Amino acid sequence: MIRELFDLDDDVVYLDGNSLGVPPRHVAARVNEVITQQWGRRLIRSWSEGWWETPERVGDRVGRLVGAAPGQVVVADSTSVNLFKALMGAVRGTERGEILVDAGTFPTDGYIAQSVAELTGLTLRAVDPESFEVGDAAVVLLNHVDYRSGRLLDMASLTEHVHAGGAKIVWDLCHSVGVLPIELDRLGVDLAVGCTYKFLNGGPGAPAFLYVPKAAQEDFHQPLTGWTGHAVPFAMSQDYTPDQGISRARVGTPDILSMLALDAALDVWDQVSLADVRARGLELTAYFRRLVEGLPGIEVITPDSEWRGHQVSLRHPDAARIMGELIARNVIGDHRPPDVLRFGFAPLYNTDEDAERAARALQELL
């Protein structure tokens, strides 16, 4: 759609934007300006010339991509740390006894949920997200798009299901933000987290985000009570009083270089609509699917319906070797053990030709 805005070599077929997005061309110059001008010339003064509010300001920009009105998203820390805040905040004071997580979850979600369960005395239960009883759950943590298969869950009906069962829901948007329109506010989602280095192209390990809706902020208490979440941080008072708004989800001093790299990377989203991105992503993944279906030994595990993210996952017993050889031919996807090949399609820079070249290379290898 806007490939010319990305710094991507023509001889590379890059189908791993679901793991690490490609840098928009202008990011390098922007970061250089941050280092040489904001840091070098303005020094400490930059903290009061915009740096301090970066987590909320960039959070609002991410918010526009997930259907969150301003003042409800902060960009900060890693996804794992934000999962910890979200789950600890969600179960605080509950009289219920369970935390639910989808059985095929990305590992870090399950690990953090297990840790929260141990800390709070609750029990972790892994469930099939397409068929589960809420039971005694205080909170349910679901991955909007499954990192392995690319399956997309129905956020509307599952949020309703969890609420009907009297629990809170936390959505992990790592593999869906930048993929399709998301409506956190409208659906009444309780909490959401996500990363910014996949389809948002924020850079390797770029800061993650946490969504806490306005109405829930006053009762949101998370245990990482770092000084930047304080109501009046520079009062340097002895007792922690959380900020009244979303800033209470902040912890330590924000990581400005990475955060402003992300800020720059988000500019490309001003030029496209998520509905168009989604339509194009469905086209690209459908096209690639047609090209590889029926290749010897290949099983497509990504849903054929529209309930999928922007990736096509293939199963093959020799997946690790095959991906190694594809990468040697400059066709870059990735391998998830034991036997899954993942090909991500980022409509902003991927093309039909990428799908064709990847399918051809795969065919030659099989």
Add this chain to the structure above:
Amino acid sequence: MIRELFDLDDDVVYLDGNSLGVPPRHVAARVNEVITQQWGRRLIRSWSEGWWETPERVGDRVGRLVGAAPGQVVVADSTSVNLFKALMGAVRGTERGEILVDAGTFPTDGYIAQSVAELTGLTLRAVDPESFEVGDAAVVLLNHVDYRSGRLLDMASLTEHVHAGGAKIVWDLCHSVGVLPIELDRLGVDLAVGCTYKFLNGGPGAPAFLYVPKAAQEDFHQPLTGWTGHAVPFAMSQDYTPDQGISRARVGTPDILSMLALDAALDVWDQVSLADVRARGLELTAYFRRLVEGLPGIEVITPDSEWRGHQVSLRHPDAARIMGELIARNVIGDHRPPDVLRFGFAPLYNTDEDAERAARALQELL
């Protein structure tokens, strides 16, 4: 000492390196190379070409500045998050009932300690670090250099005191790393944290560090069990098994742009010895002290002895206004409420002339 290596304007007297260090000149080009080459050209492949091990590799570089042999420091997350890991790890399984923190602590330490106390059922007790009973403490958290007054604590005798009382000690090195030689290994320190954006010049909000000595690693369990701390992260297994070594202190995907900016910034330390830096820092602060002592309304609160960091803190009832006017004259220190003026001296780039110009400007204002 090596001011020519720093990108600092001659018309600025910058005495706030204890809050945000100055960028070494080569950092901007290095980060540009990371974005355009490592990220842009190598894309996802960079994760297996060095990125993944960055927290441990850069951690070892910081380790050399704090007397830690390799394999005991990770660079990751913020100081606040690392404090949480350290304190939760330190009190896990204890039968003791208290957490001690110095009464004048930097706020975030106290806030996090309070949160850990609430989570674990222990009691937080604020103490005078120069005179306290260990009592029923499981862990004692002390700031090596007090952010407000610049007082330096005696790490050797206090570590011994805390150990004699049967507790663990966590040192916060935010205001002492890069100031003087520190000997974590030799003194048998249990845990330490610190930031890298002050005297280490890592950049605004650069990742912090956490030290866990080899012998304690096997029993170090912290609740932020993110996937990158797993023994075999890419096995993507369902259960969390912590890495056997220091990597268990990692949480989420490392923030590469900021971490490699820090990596570049650390290069300047290869050219100096910490003993020389310390000697020069004592000279600079002593010189500035002589120049400002006796100015009307000024009380110097930084210790006159060598038990001080590289800052001179002055008390004046009109501190906020005075600092505002100093900054307007390009003499940049900072103000800590209610009445403290702080002037930090970073021997790598500060000079006698900086001290003279700052003292002259202050004199003119009083």
